[in-house]
Amino acid sequence: MAPARRRRSLHFVPGGNEKMIAKALTLPADGLILDLEDAVTPDLKAATRPIVTRWLTELDFGGRERWVRMNPIATGLGVADLEATIAGRPDGYVVPKPRHAGDVREIAHTLDRLEHRHAIANGTTRLVLIATETPEGLLNIREVAAATPRIVAVSWGIEDLSAAMGLPRVRDADGRYLDIPRHARTMCAIVAAVAGVEALDTVYTDIADLAGLRRECDDAVAMGFSGKISIHPSQIAVINEAFTPAKAVVDEARELVAAFEEHRRRGVYAFRFKGQMVDAPHLTRALKIIARAS
Numbered sequence: 001m002a003p004a005r006r007r008r009s010l011h012f013v014p015g016g017n018e019k020m021i022a023k024a025l026t027l028p029a030d031g032l033i034l035d036l037e038d039a040v041t042p043d044l045k046a047a048t049r050p051i052v053t054r055w056l057t058e059l060d061f062g063g064r065e066r067w068v069r070m071n072p073i074a075t076g077l078g079v080a081d082l083e084a085t086i087a088g089r090p091d092g093y094v095v096p097k098p099r100h101a102g103d104v105r106e107i108a109h110t111l112d113r114l115e116h117r118h119a120i121a122n123g124t125t126r127l128v129l130i131a132t133e134t135p136e137g138l139l140n141i142r143e144v145a146a147a148t149p150r151i152v153a154v155s156w157g158i159e160d161l162s163a164a165m166g167l168p169r170v171r172d173a174d175g176r177y178l179d180i181p182r183h184a185r186t187m188c189a190i191v192a193a194v195a196g197v198e199a200l201d202t203v204y205t206d207i208a209d210l211a212g213l214r215r216e217c218d219d220a221v222a223m224g225f226s227g228k229i230s231i232h233p234s235q236i237a238v239i240n241e242a243f244t245p246a247k248a249v250v251d252e253a254r255e256l257v258a259a260f261e262e263h264r265r266r267g268v269y270a271f272r273f274k275g276q277m278v279d280a281p282h283l284t285r286a287l288k289i290i291a292r293a294s
Contacts, residue, residue, distance in 0.1 A: 009229075010228075033069050095130065104127070133161055157203075200226065250289060
């Protein structure tokens with residue numbers, strides 16, 4: 001499905017850090033992820049939930065999407081995160097470490113109950129899954145990505161996966177992903193396409209290396225990803241530029257769509273366009289480019 005809103009850049013903000021949320025509200029990110037998981041120590045999670053709910057309720061996000069990264073459902077903390085923050089009516093929740101479709105369905109069923117309690121239209125609270133953070137999740141990624149209609153995007157992660165598998169490194173000497181992370185990334189892109197949702201690329205942890213970030217974004221665009229998650233303010237402009245199609249590319253896509261409409265009226269669906277033969281897959285690609293630019 002075409003995304004209702006652009007999600008080129010979703011930016012992590014540590015839950016409870018008032019200075020960082022103030023800064024984040026000045027950044028050009030398409031969405032902010034208020035983090036209750038890795039950025040909050042176990043002893044502060046309960047105290048941080050009401051702070052995040054207050055942010056959702058009182059702060060002006062300026063049109064940015066408002067996401068909350070909950071704790072994994074398997075920890076026993078995830079349901080409490082949902083119960084404590086749903087009153088802030090976030091656009092949705094970022095789901096870490098789903099092991100199988102049952103984890104995602106449990107979250108969806110909890111949201112059914114909470115939306116009813118808080119008079120929120122059923123199904124409007126959406127989910128972004130970080131679907132490869134456990135070996136089990138990676139094996140089950142196709143079923144996980146199709147577990148509920150609430151899912152609007154699938155992302156992937158390698159830090160937790162590499163820790164779980166005891167991987168000594170995830171990149172080669174030139175900075176390219178090794179086999180296991182490359183497989184996780186590839187599967188994320190494929191299952192998102194199968195499920196009809198967006199694919200969001202994982203974080204780039206070397207925050208000083210903006211050239212490397214740009215190369216990784218370009219690779220992600222070539223793989224069909226529509227956006228990337230950021231962890232530092234300096235990364236957002238690079239990400240937004242990489243995932244925004246160039247004007248010339250968009251103009252050509254619109255020209256191609258118009259040519260398809262003209263030929264369709266004559267009963268023709270394969271024709272010569274700027275020296276190349278085009279048919280239905282070219283139309284599909286052009287429509288996706290236009291959707292990414294809107």
